[in-house]
Amino acid sequence: MELMRDLLDKQVFDRRRVKIGKVDGVVAELRRGKPPRIVAIELGSITLARRLGARPGEWMAQLATRVGGKRHAEPHRIAWKKAQDNGLDIECDIEVGETSIFAWQDWLRDHVIGRIPGA
Amino acid sequence: MKKLLEISLGVVTSVGGFLEVGSMATAAQAGAAFGFQLIWAIVLGTICIIFLVEMAGRFAAMSHHTISEGIRERFGFNVFLWPLLVVLLVNFMVLSAEIGGVAIALELATGIGFQWWALPVALLAWLLLWKGTFGFIEKGVSVLGLVTLCFVVGSVMLKPDWTAVAGGAVPSLPAHDAINYWFMASSILGASISPYLFMFYSSGAIEDKWDESHLGANRAIAGLGMTFGGTISIGVLIVAALVLATRGIDQVDDYHQLPLMLIPIFGFWGFVLFVASLAIACFGAALEVGLQQAYLVAQGFGWTWGEDRKPRDDPGFSAVYTASLFLAAIPIVLGLDPLRLTIFSMAVTAASLPLTVVPFLFLLNDERYVGEHRNGIISNAAVIFIIALAFVLAVVTIPLQIFGGT
Amino acid sequence: MAHPTRAVPHNDRHFPVGCLCLLLILAGLAGCSSSNQVAQQSRTAASAAQTVSMVLDAWVEGAAPSAYATAALHSVGKTLADVEAQIRSAEIAEPAGRAGLTAAVNSLSVAVAHAEAELRVNNRTEVKSAQQDLRAAMRSLAAAYTSAFGPKP
Numbered sequence: 001m002e003l004m005r006d007l008l009d010k011q012v013f014d015r016r017r018v019k020i021g022k023v024d025g026v027v028a029e030l031r032r033g034k035p036p037r038i039v040a041i042e043l044g045s046i047t048l049a050r051r052l053g054a055r056p057g058e059w060m061a062q063l064a065t066r067v068g069g070k071r072h073a074e075p076h077r078i079a080w081k082k083a084q085d086n087g088l089d090i091e092c093d094i095e096v097g098e099t100s101i102f103a104w105q106d107w108l109r110d111h112v113i114g115r116i117p118g119a
Numbered sequence: 120m121k122k123l124l125e126i127s128l129g130v131v132t133s134v135g136g137f138l139e140v141g142s143m144a145t146a147a148q149a150g151a152a153f154g155f156q157l158i159w160a161i162v163l164g165t166i167c168i169i170f171l172v173e174m175a176g177r178f179a180a181m182s183h184h185t186i187s188e189g190i191r192e193r194f195g196f197n198v199f200l201w202p203l204l205v206v207l208l209v210n211f212m213v214l215s216a217e218i219g220g221v222a223i224a225l226e227l228a229t230g231i232g233f234q235w236w237a238l239p240v241a242l243l244a245w246l247l248l249w250k251g252t253f254g255f256i257e258k259g260v261s262v263l264g265l266v267t268l269c270f271v272v273g274s275v276m277l278k279p280d281w282t283a284v285a286g287g288a289v290p291s292l293p294a295h296d297a298i299n300y301w302f303m304a305s306s307i308l309g310a311s312i313s314p315y316l317f318m319f320y321s322s323g324a325i326e327d328k329w330d331e332s333h334l335g336a337n338r339a340i341a342g343l344g345m346t347f348g349g350t351i352s353i354g355v356l357i358v359a360a361l362v363l364a365t366r367g368i369d370q371v372d373d374y375h376q377l378p379l380m381l382i383p384i385f386g387f388w389g390f391v392l393f394v395a396s397l398a399i400a401c402f403g404a405a406l407e408v409g410l411q412q413a414y415l416v417a418q419g420f421g422w423t424w425g426e427d428r429k430p431r432d433d434p435g436f437s438a439v440y441t442a443s444l445f446l447a448a449i450p451i452v453l454g455l456d457p458l459r460l461t462i463f464s465m466a467v468t469a470a471s472l473p474l475t476v477v478p479f480l481f482l483l484n485d486e487r488y489v490g491e492h493r494n495g496i497i498s499n500a501a502v503i504f505i506i507a508l509a510f511v512l513a514v515v516t517i518p519l520q521i522f523g524g525t
Numbered sequence: 526m527a528h529p530t531r532a533v534p535h536n537d538r539h540f541p542v543g544c545l546c547l548l549l550i551l552a553g554l555a556g557c558s559s560s561n562q563v564a565q566q567s568r569t570a571a572s573a574a575q576t577v578s579m580v581l582d583a584w585v586e587g588a589a590p591s592a593y594a595t596a597a598l599h600s601v602g603k604t605l606a607d608v609e610a611q612i613r614s615a616e617i618a619e620p621a622g623r624a625g626l627t628a629a630v631n632s633l634s635v636a637v638a639h640a641e642a643e644l645r646v647n648n649r650t651e652v653k654s655a656q657q658d659l660r661a662a663m664r665s666l667a668a669a670y671t672s673a674f675g676p677k678p
Contacts, residue, residue: 012421366579379580386588
């Protein structure tokens with residue numbers, strides 16, 4: 001399976017067809033003599049920054065920690081066994097509310113967007 | 120019957136997209152300076168955008184993904200970053216110019232300086248995006264935008280030599296001011312082939328929930344709609360040529376000159392019609408470009424997006440258009456001349472085209488996205504031609520601007 | 526054992542590119558020779574003057590609001606002042622020709638300023654008289670242009 005083509009940067013949905021992000025990164029286990037095995041997909045700004053280089057990845061991790069706390073120092077991971085590739089998208093058998101993927105969006109809603117009348 | 124209504128609405132929607140401050144300003148400048156000679160640039164730009172818009176719509180209808188999403192998914196984030204950043208920047212300038220266009224119209228109408236109008240205009244645009252739905256915005260702007268037909272009516276009333284007009288549709292070499300001529304040609308092409316236009320169109324197709332059954336309507340709307348917009352632009356050019364150039368005004372570099380185009384035809388109503396046309400066309404474009412900034416970012420990062428949703432349901436999306444509108448108002452508040460900004464942003468658009476047009480060649484031939492409705496020979500030939508044109512523009516526009524632009 | 530010294534500059538890879546850029550810029554600037562600039566500025570002044578003339582005609586007929594007309598004249602007035610300054614500072618081979626153009630543009634500025642002042646107080650008769658001054662100034666500009674550069678293209 002061509003990782004680049006089939007998995008990376010695809011739109012990810014949760015169990016309820018809510019858009020939760022794109023496959024920003026893939027975690028694979030390297031095996032001797034066999035093709036790598038996909039363990040999980042990763043979402044989030046830290047993963048994206050790492051794709052640009054090691055240093056941007058570090059900066060983003062530091063920024064995330066400073067802004068959100070230690071729990072945000074690692075990117076969001078969804079186990080591969082919970083994911084299903086259906087052509088153009090990836091559907092995951094999770095509830096986005098149970099993860100911290102929307103943490104920043106919730107913050108934005110509660111502190112900025114939600115405070116403006118008519119939201 | 121319903122499809123017919125949809126098509127007519129779609130056609131009229133081109134007013135907010137195609138006809139805006141950039142196409143009006145470049146057409147007026149070209150008509151004043153070179154008479155009918157640059158009509159071919161508008162025709163060429165219109166033909167190119169027809170192909171791009173049809174492809175953007177077909178892509179969205181078949182794959183239920185937008186062009187922006189397609190670029191990231193097909194080419195990866197590292198490649199997508201380039202068109203993302205460049206288009207965000209170009210759109211910012213265009214958005215600023217559109218807000219400036221509305222502000223100028225209000226200054227002409229009230230006498231109060233355009234700098235004072237920038238924030239109120241941004242606020243009104245924001246309010247419509249915040250509370251309105253996609254359909255409401257689409258239809259409202261389209262219907263109001265019909266006022267711009269005054270340019271077509273005006274050009275007919277001036278009884279031009281239609282053979283000369285047709286002659287202008289054929290490319291020709293300039294008799295004077297060659298650098299200026301080619302700079303104007305490239306600005307017209309930048310005004311006609313705007314990335315925000317075809318990207319917004321593909322987002323709109325998803326908002327309107329298009330599917331395979333809409334492919335015929337898509338072709339009709341792309342063809343007729345862009346032609347409608349292009350015709351109005353040509354109307355502006357003809358009016359400028361017959362009203363301004365004939366009176367010795369061959370340089371349009373002051374926005375106060377623009378209302379003069381319609382006054383000799385319609386008297387005081389000409390002034391009113393011009394102000395209304397400018398305000399409505401630019402406001403519609405401001406809504407579209409503002410939305411497109413949000414679409415681009417949200418789609419690029421996979422967030423929830425949709426103009427019909429309440430802002431609290433897509434906070435990232437709403438935050439982007441909110442920030443875009445108010446940031447883009449700032450240059451106008453600070454007094455940057457909207458006409459100069461417009462011409463400059465059209466040139467920069469032209470220079471940035473390769474980044475957004477090259478993906479079309481790949482996306483529209485990828486059967487995982489468009490199924491059996493891949494590009495035929497004609498569409499592919501058109502894309503290749505447009506890509507070549509885009510590269511030429513990317514190379515020549517900035518030097519032409521430095522050495523010849525106003 | 527002596528190492529052969531490098532006789533060429535270290536950045537000889539950059540040299541051709543820099544040379545090319547310089548040539549392009551020079552070529553561009555050559556197109557903007559002084560007398561070309563003066564000609565261009567004069568044409569700008571002529572176009573600006575026609576704009577004022579059109580605005581005033583429209584105002585007199587009641588087709589243009591006063592606020593707009595005043596603002597237009599004010600803006601064009603600034604353009605004319607700018608053109609005058611540019612022509613004055615340009616160095617061309619025929620100072621006599623330049624003096625003629627400067628004088629013409631100056632009389633245009635004066636006529637426009639006069640018209641603007643009369644517009645503000647709504648004095649139709651005086652505005653019409655300013656229009657006459659404007660037309661006279663436009664004729665003198667055209668004459669000065671022709672004598673300096675030949676007929677307009």
